[in-house]
Amino acid sequence: xxxxxxxxxxxxxxxxxxxxxxxxxxxxxxxxxxxxxxxxxxxxxxxxxxxxxxxxxxxxxxxxxxxxxxxxxxxxxxxxxxxxxxxxxxxxxxxxxxxxxxxxxxxxxxxxxxxxxxxxxxxxxx
Amino acid sequence: xxxxxxxxxxxxxxxxxxxxxxxxxxxxxxxxxxxxxxxxxxxxxxxxxxxxxxxxxxxxxxxxxxxxxxxxxxxxxxxxxxxxxxxxxxxxxxxxxxxxxxxxxxxxxxxxxxxxxxxxxxxxxxxxxxxxxxxxxxxxxxxxxxxxxxxxxxxxxxxxxxxxxxxxxxxxxxxxxxxxxxxxxxxxxxxxxxxxxxxxxxxxxxxxxxxxxxxxxxxxxxxxxxxxxxxxxxxxxxxxxxxxxxxxxxxxxxxxxxxx
Numbered sequence: 001x002x003x004x005x006x007x008x009x010x011x012x013x014x015x016x017x018x019x020x021x022x023x024x025x026x027x028x029x030x031x032x033x034x035x036x037x038x039x040x041x042x043x044x045x046x047x048x049x050x051x052x053x054x055x056x057x058x059x060x061x062x063x064x065x066x067x068x069x070x071x072x073x074x075x076x077x078x079x080x081x082x083x084x085x086x087x088x089x090x091x092x093x094x095x096x097x098x099x100x101x102x103x104x105x106x107x108x109x110x111x112x113x114x115x116x117x118x119x120x121x122x123x124x125x126x
Numbered sequence: 127x128x129x130x131x132x133x134x135x136x137x138x139x140x141x142x143x144x145x146x147x148x149x150x151x152x153x154x155x156x157x158x159x160x161x162x163x164x165x166x167x168x169x170x171x172x173x174x175x176x177x178x179x180x181x182x183x184x185x186x187x188x189x190x191x192x193x194x195x196x197x198x199x200x201x202x203x204x205x206x207x208x209x210x211x212x213x214x215x216x217x218x219x220x221x222x223x224x225x226x227x228x229x230x231x232x233x234x235x236x237x238x239x240x241x242x243x244x245x246x247x248x249x250x251x252x253x254x255x256x257x258x259x260x261x262x263x264x265x266x267x268x269x270x271x272x273x274x275x276x277x278x279x280x281x282x283x284x285x286x287x288x289x290x291x292x293x294x295x296x297x298x299x300x301x302x303x304x305x306x307x308x309x310x311x312x313x314x315x316x317x318x319x320x321x322x323x324x325x326x327x328x329x330x331x332x333x334x335x336x337x338x339x340x341x342x343x344x345x346x347x348x349x350x351x352x353x354x355x356x357x358x359x360x361x362x363x364x365x366x367x368x369x370x371x372x373x374x375x376x377x378x379x380x381x382x383x384x385x386x
Contacts (some may be wrong), residue, residue, distance in 0.1 A: 063159045069272045072264065073161035074328050085164065089307055115313075119273065121200075123307040 035109040038101035046095075047078050058114070061088065088120050097124060166330035171354020172267045173246065173322060175336070176363045178385040179219070181347035182241050182339055188216050191241055194338035195320070200311045202294075202301035211292040213320040214243040214335055223384075225375055235386065243335070244269060244290040244320035245372060245380030252282035252291065261317075267353075267381055268322045278315040287376050291319045353381070 046053050048060070064086040067073045076084045085091050096102040099122050107114060163169075182188065195201070195214045202211050216239040220227050227236065250269045252261050260275035261282055283291045297314045305311060309325065312318050323333035331337070332350055339347040351360035363369075369383040 065274060067159060067161045069270070069274070070262070071161070072163065072167075072324065072328060074164050074167075075162040077160040077162060083162070086161070089310070118313040119310040121305055121307045121310060 033109075035105040037105055038098055040095035040097070043095045047076065047082075047084050047091075049079075061116075064088075088116060089123060093123060099124075164328050164330075168327045168330055168332075170266045170352035172352060172381070173327075174267070174351065174353040174360045174364075174381040174383065175246075175322075175333070176349040176360055176367075176369060176383045176385060177241055177339075178343075178347050178349075179235075179238060179240055180385070181343045183238055184343070185239075187339055187343040187347065188239060188241055190338040190342045191335040192216075194334040195323075197304070198306055198309060198326075198334055199321075200298075200302050200306050200309055201318075202298035203303065204298070204301050209295045211294065211298060211318065213292075213318070214241060216240060217242050222372055223370065225373060226370060240384065241335070241339075242288065242290070242372070243382060244322070245288055245378065245382045246320075246322055248379035248381065249377060251285040251287070251378060255281040255285040257281065264324075268324055269319075270321055270324060271317070271319065273310070273312060273316055273318070276316040278317065280317060282317055287373055287378065288380075291317050293317050 048056075053060070064076060067076075068086045074086050076086045078084065093099065099117070182191070192214055196203070196212075199213060201213050204210050219235045219238045219240050220231075222240045222242050246267055246269045248267070250261075250263055253263050253269060256262075257279060258275045258277055260272050260277070261269065262272065263269050278293070280293055283293060294312050294314050294316055299305070299311050302311060323331070323335075326333060336348045336350040346363070349360050349363045351358040353360055353364070355361060363385075364383060367385050369385050371380045371383060374380075
């Protein structure tokens with residue numbers, strides 16, 4: 001093999017570059033970062049179970065949207081029989097008062113940009 | 127050979143049956159939604175609005191109606207006519223009813239300012255052209271918009287013969303004086319129009335313009351109700367008074383009527 005030295009150096013640089021996100025995060029000490037959600041202080045029960053909300057809240061909100069806008073049904077009957085007005089700004093944010101420390105915390109972590117807040121108003125401002 | 131074909135068919139049958147089972151099981155995991163209307167909501171077979179041109183002519187009344195509507199619906203106030211957004215506004219009688227004026231139309235009407243808004247047509251052309259069904263007609267006659275679906279193609283603007291639709295050429299939020307938290311704003315690139323206060327009807331309230339007009343101009347300046355009920359106030363108003371519709375020859379059958 002000719003130029004083995006050059007090839008190996010080239011490969012080493014290549015590996016270094018391609019693993020940049022990994023070692024950069026490790027070096028900056030943010031590797032252990034997990035989203036920390038500020039949970040409502042006055043309320044322990046969301047409209048559905050914690051597990052369900054964690055996994056399906058986006059689908060639930062889509063269903064709420066369709067029910068309210070297209071069918072004119074604005075009251076949600078939860079699994080436990082409790083009723084909630086289907087409103088992102090008024091119902092969800094009544095308990096989750098801090099959008100930045102709840103919604104954004106996870107959304108930023110996983111890099112999703114839901115367009116809810118393009119139009120729906122955060123009553124406390126951005 | 128026979129044996130393996132037999133097996134193949136058996137396996138296929140079991141496989142297809144399994145798929146058939148898997149789909150309902152998967153959908154059952156995402157649970158069915160139970161919803162209701164809000165307590166005290168207003169419903170109708172066919173909503174209609176009757177506007178008394180004479181009673182709703184003064185600047186006070188018109189200002190009150192426009193303000194009431196635009197404030198609760200977060201309609202931006204943009205001076206530039208090219209970017210203007212409006213749900214309810216005034217036009218002269220001649221502009222609003224071009225096929226119902228002639229050169230000798232009485233003075234009191236000719237240049238009279240008339241409040242105009244979406245007509246919530248029986249055969250709405252905007253609904254027919256909307257490629258995403260963002261604009262749709264509810265069973266009670268309200269021509270509604272699902273802003274989540276609007277792609278900003280503006281076909282509806284071209285289709286509406288009443289100019290009732292506005293396009294958000296730029297982000298409207300900086301142009302809203304006081305953002306009303308109970309109602310969403312819009313974003314750049316969507317069309318918007320009057321929704322006949324669907325969100326207020328859901329809570330048992332009359333449309334904001336009707337409330338404002340009757341507060342400032344006195345009762346029956348605007349009459350709102352169910353045309354499907356023969357004894358409703360709108361049905362009675364239409365039976366007993368001479369009313370006109372905007373551009374009737376187009377066949378859209380507006381459900382905003384005007385007492386001349």
